[in-house]
Amino acid sequence: MSETRRDPEAKLGRDPAAPFHCKAFPRRTAGVLLHVTALPGSGPIGNLGTAARRFIDFLQASGFGWWQVCPLGPTGFGDSPYQALSVFAGNPYLLDLDDLAGRGLMTADELSSVRRHGDECTDYGRLWNDLRPILRTVAARAVAALKQNPAFLTYRTREAHWLADWCRFSALREVNGYTAPHTWSNNQASEAAQDEAAVLQFLFAEQWNALRSYARQRSVQLFGDEPIYVSSDGCDAKFSPDLFQLDATGRPTAVAGVPPDYFAEDGQLWGNPLYRWERHATDGFAWWKSRVHHDLKLFDAIRIDHFRGLHDYWSVPAGAPNARGGEWFDGPGLAFTNALGDLALVAEDLGLLSPGVEVLRKAAQLPGMAVLQFGFGGELEQNPHYPPNIVEDRIVYTGTHDNDTLTGWIKQAQPQELERLTALYGPLKNPAEVLAEVALASPAIAAFIPVQDLLGLGSEARFNTPGNPQGNWTWRMSDAQLIQLTSMAGKWKERLRSANRLSA
Numbered sequence: 001m002s003e004t005r006r007d008p009e010a011k012l013g014r015d016p017a018a019p020f021h022c023k024a025f026p027r028r029t030a031g032v033l034l035h036v037t038a039l040p041g042s043g044p045i046g047n048l049g050t051a052a053r054r055f056i057d058f059l060q061a062s063g064f065g066w067w068q069v070c071p072l073g074p075t076g077f078g079d080s081p082y083q084a085l086s087v088f089a090g091n092p093y094l095l096d097l098d099d100l101a102g103r104g105l106m107t108a109d110e111l112s113s114v115r116r117h118g119d120e121c122t123d124y125g126r127l128w129n130d131l132r133p134i135l136r137t138v139a140a141r142a143v144a145a146l147k148q149n150p151a152f153l154t155y156r157t158r159e160a161h162w163l164a165d166w167c168r169f170s171a172l173r174e175v176n177g178y179t180a181p182h183t184w185s186n187n188q189a190s191e192a193a194q195d196e197a198a199v200l201q202f203l204f205a206e207q208w209n210a211l212r213s214y215a216r217q218r219s220v221q222l223f224g225d226e227p228i229y230v231s232s233d234g235c236d237a238k239f240s241p242d243l244f245q246l247d248a249t250g251r252p253t254a255v256a257g258v259p260p261d262y263f264a265e266d267g268q269l270w271g272n273p274l275y276r277w278e279r280h281a282t283d284g285f286a287w288w289k290s291r292v293h294h295d296l297k298l299f300d301a302i303r304i305d306h307f308r309g310l311h312d313y314w315s316v317p318a319g320a321p322n323a324r325g326g327e328w329f330d331g332p333g334l335a336f337t338n339a340l341g342d343l344a345l346v347a348e349d350l351g352l353l354s355p356g357v358e359v360l361r362k363a364a365q366l367p368g369m370a371v372l373q374f375g376f377g378g379e380l381e382q383n384p385h386y387p388p389n390i391v392e393d394r395i396v397y398t399g400t401h402d403n404d405t406l407t408g409w410i411k412q413a414q415p416q417e418l419e420r421l422t423a424l425y426g427p428l429k430n431p432a433e434v435l436a437e438v439a440l441a442s443p444a445i446a447a448f449i450p451v452q453d454l455l456g457l458g459s460e461a462r463f464n465t466p467g468n469p470q471g472n473w474t475w476r477m478s479d480a481q482l483i484q485l486t487s488m489a490g491k492w493k494e495r496l497r498s499a500n501r502l503s504a
Helices: 050-062 097-102 108-113 124-146 150-158 160-175 191-217 235-239 277-282 286-298 334-340 355-363 406-412 415-425 431-441 479-487 489-498
Strands: 029-033 066-068 221-226 254-258 268-273 301-304 312-317 327-330 345-347 368-371 394-397 446-450
Touching (some): 050 191, 050 479, 050 489, 066 446, 097 108, 108 124, 124 191, 160 191, 191 221, 221 286, 277 286, 286 334, 345 368, 431 446, 431 489, 479 489
Parallel strands (some): 029 066, 029 446, 301 345, 394 446
Antiparallel strands (some): 254 268
């Protein structure tokens, strides 16, 4: 299909001259991007406990009004939060182990066996080999303690629309040796294993709600991320196969990705099953509405990742070696955004875009994104990331979880990019601080800075490299770096005040 298949200038029922409206961010504001796994602390991975509260304390002291995280779902092979095994469930690895020990659900020896060694990065192999079995034991203890607990029973009933499938999926995944769902031969789900899965989700919900309450008391709001696609090996595809392009065995007939772009010469082959959008339209996108409203109970606003896939999406034949041989198809467009209604959403509209994506975003009255690291290449007049071109209906970032840090980017930037950067701001002794101030001073309604850029860290602190399957999602802040960050609160508060972005 050609790029012109849908008329980008079609009238979509909105007045383009209407004042900018932003449900997510009604006033100028700023936040920090840090995924939960990257928090410091004594556990083997960042969690919802003490370090998360200390980070919120820093945000409050600095005047930042928002904390943005990556998706919170349970991860599978590759450890990516964007390939979660459920779009509804929480990741038990993120549970605060000290809280579990305080409830009598975890012993001192168990806690000691998974303590963090120094300031090393997250070792997902250790989580699988050491933490996962302990959490299974914790869950068994919790079932005995909570099975008749009114709060747990209420939770299980209230969340049954997704929790029942997740618990069955978890039990079947275990009994089938954690293999891909389309290979499963045993369909007998243990009731005990399902109870344990439910208890872990209940504990996650309790801890997350307590953390969110702590943030609200300190005028800090939480910003989540909504991956557009689901995992091919996950619960959603397994138990709602009619929503996806799957064959009779449950394997994708075509998979998601993007064509060659800034990040990858062969494109990015994500491997997620694609949607049967016509099926979603028949019930008014009920599954999607349930998903978005679920996340808006967890967060104050959410970002729709890969928003362009709602306008048109790249479809790659299953089994292809890379994403080059894909084809564009129409997405659901305005029918989808109209079905969701006026919610606190942000459109992630990065990468190669067809003209209609911008029309759809504006028609849906959603803010888009600008990333300063993309702002100094190509034709500047047409570059929405070039600082003089950034407008109010954007959320500006120095970089995202997919970018190098600013310090690392400067060292690898193209000569033309550096020349243009210097032409605007002169020689940069501290590029991370200068570009962070550029983001704050921009007209964008909100500005987000990754914590690595607040700390001025180099490429060693990069969180994810798209197209590279190894070594991602492992960086963690050290305790010393959190102390350093806290010492900088006054400086950032003054900068936010100058930029009129101070939290109310």
